[in-house]
Amino acid sequence: MKTAYPISSILHHKTSAIWTITPAAMVYDAIKFMAEKNIGALPVVDGGKLIGIFTERDYARKVVLQGKTSRATTVQETLEPCATVSPDDSVEDCMRLMTEKRVRHLPVVEGGNVVGIVSIGDLVNWIISTQDAVIEQLEQYIAGGVAA
Secondary structure (H helix, E strand, O other), rough: OOOEEOEEEEEEOOOOOOOOOOOOEEEEHHHHHHHHHHOOOOEEEEEOEEEEEEHHHHHHHHHOOOOOOOOEEEHHOOOOOOOEEEOEEEEHHHHHHHHHHHHEEEEEOOEEEEEEEEEEEHHHHHHHHHHHHHHHHHHHOOOOOOOO
């Protein structure tokens, strides 16, 4: 299965809304916001610049397991540098990076600005849709419905 398509092809099918949070926000507020939006990660932006990403995994490992409280811990306290991709990076490159870094979300950055975020679920859904389309084309070809 060819996965050299650019990430921009996935972003075109997602909502254009990009929800972010500031590093000074409390973890409680980040978790509450993620629950409201039904998302698992938030890019952390300071002065228009991406400085990291806050995820449910960060909450579990860097707050709960360390005995901290979400109302007394800032998002900044949980941050580490994060991997990013550009809209031109391929689906395959993103899958490889997610596997290598053991992450489930990648901010998509262009010209220093966050233009989207892709999750492992986005990539899996895209691959399934692409495979379904290829299978349908092959079935039509075999049935004689499409010229070679």
